[in-house]
Amino acid sequence: MRQDAKVCHVEVDGKVRLCAIRGRLFENLGDRKGPIAVGDHVMIDPTGDPQSIESVIPRRNYLSRVASSHDPREQILLSNVDHMYVIASIASPGFSSNRTDRILAACRQRDIPATLIFNKVDIDKKGVLSDLRDTYALAGVPLLETCAIEGYDGPGMESLRQSLMNKVSGFYGASGVGKSTLLNAIDPSLNIKVGKISKYWTAGKHTTTYSQMHALPIGEDSWVIDTPGIRVFRPFGLTRETLRDLFPDFSAYQKKCRFPNCTHDHEPECEVFEALESGLIAPTRYGSYVEMLDEIGGTQSHADEDEDEES
Numbered sequence: 001m002r003q004d005a006k007v008c009h010v011e012v013d014g015k016v017r018l019c020a021i022r023g024r025l026f027e028n029l030g031d032r033k034g035p036i037a038v039g040d041h042v043m044i045d046p047t048g049d050p051q052s053i054e055s056v057i058p059r060r061n062y063l064s065r066v067a068s069s070h071d072p073r074e075q076i077l078l079s080n081v082d083h084m085y086v087i088a089s090i091a092s093p094g095f096s097s098n099r100t101d102r103i104l105a106a107c108r109q110r111d112i113p114a115t116l117i118f119n120k121v122d123i124d125k126k127g128v129l130s131d132l133r134d135t136y137a138l139a140g141v142p143l144l145e146t147c148a149i150e151g152y153d154g155p156g157m158e159s160l161r162q163s164l165m166n167k168v169s170g171f172y173g174a175s176g177v178g179k180s181t182l183l184n185a186i187d188p189s190l191n192i193k194v195g196k197i198s199k200y201w202t203a204g205k206h207t208t209t210y211s212q213m214h215a216l217p218i219g220e221d222s223w224v225i226d227t228p229g230i231r232v233f234r235p236f237g238l239t240r241e242t243l244r245d246l247f248p249d250f251s252a253y254q255k256k257c258r259f260p261n262c263t264h265d266h267e268p269e270c271e272v273f274e275a276l277e278s279g280l281i282a283p284t285r286y287g288s289y290v291e292m293l294d295e296i297g298g299t300q301s302h303a304d305e306d307e308d309e310e311s
């Protein structure tokens, strides 16, 4: 199912139908922003014109974020996936630890297994790849390295194809990292539009503005949901207490913090902080954690102090 504005593309027996969403589904949303997400399984009333979505079958899982900094409601990015692929490029656009760590935390929050794909390994001019491998190995994240412009037979492609087989997968990554190129390399018959890198912004142009589900012509039942590049993913429903468990690279150390509910932010005798100082935890990972912790708020924050230190 793909969604733009109020029209949904629903697949029924291999054919796509355009459906409206029954008005009733917008009632009683509570703190949810909308009733439907890409990946949903729905019941439709085929008698209407347009046909309409009557109900959403309960989701087996989903990823959601805070809609925006002005809108605290929950926005569902996608639903009913077996696996997430977080796609990042090594250069153009440069690797963003913050973006990557946020979505990895969101996947962990919802128990959705995630693989990190380093794409554009052909242009690792700054030699950042080796450090990134170490950082994410410590975080227990499975890694795959690809060069999507090499196409079907490029590095990593066969193992990517194998792992996509007979699953519903989600692709997430900044605009321009090569998601569409990667999909075309998986199977050239998909023929998805690839963006040009803008010279001014060294970021990709927005060729994808909505999430879309593609049937992959591999295996029996293989699907990929390609999501648009979201700038800031603030996982919905996090608390100061739950955030720390979304960083598995902290877990061996945080057991030994003096306070069992240590947030590793300001507390004395914090073993996570010690591990950071000794180089056992990557500063980028700790940085992402602290930024997310500050967003949650809660204690009268050390956020202001932290910001002062940064600048």
Ligand SMILES: Nc1nc2c(ncn2[C@@H]2O[C@H](COP(=O)(O)OP(=O)(O)O)[C@@H](O)[C@H]2O)c(=O)[nH]1
Binding pocket: 119, 120, 121, 122, 123, 146, 147, 148, 149, 150, 173, 174, 175, 176, 177, 178, 179, 180, 181, 182, 193, 194, 195, 196, 197, 204, 205, 207, 208
């Ligand atoms: N050098 C290099 N460029 C790539 C690679 N993969 C994609 N690109 C280029 O990056 C740009 C953006 O790709 P696109 O697939 O549209 O990114 P998307 O926005 O994530 O879907 C295009 O110009 C691609 O040709 C790669 O592995 N190496």
Ligand SMILES: [Mg+2]
Binding pocket: 179, 180, 181, 193, 194, 195, 207, 208
């Ligand atoms: Mg794209």
Ligand SMILES: [Zn+2]
Binding pocket: 254, 257, 258, 262, 263, 264, 265, 267, 269, 270, 271, 272, 273
């Ligand atoms: Zn601590």
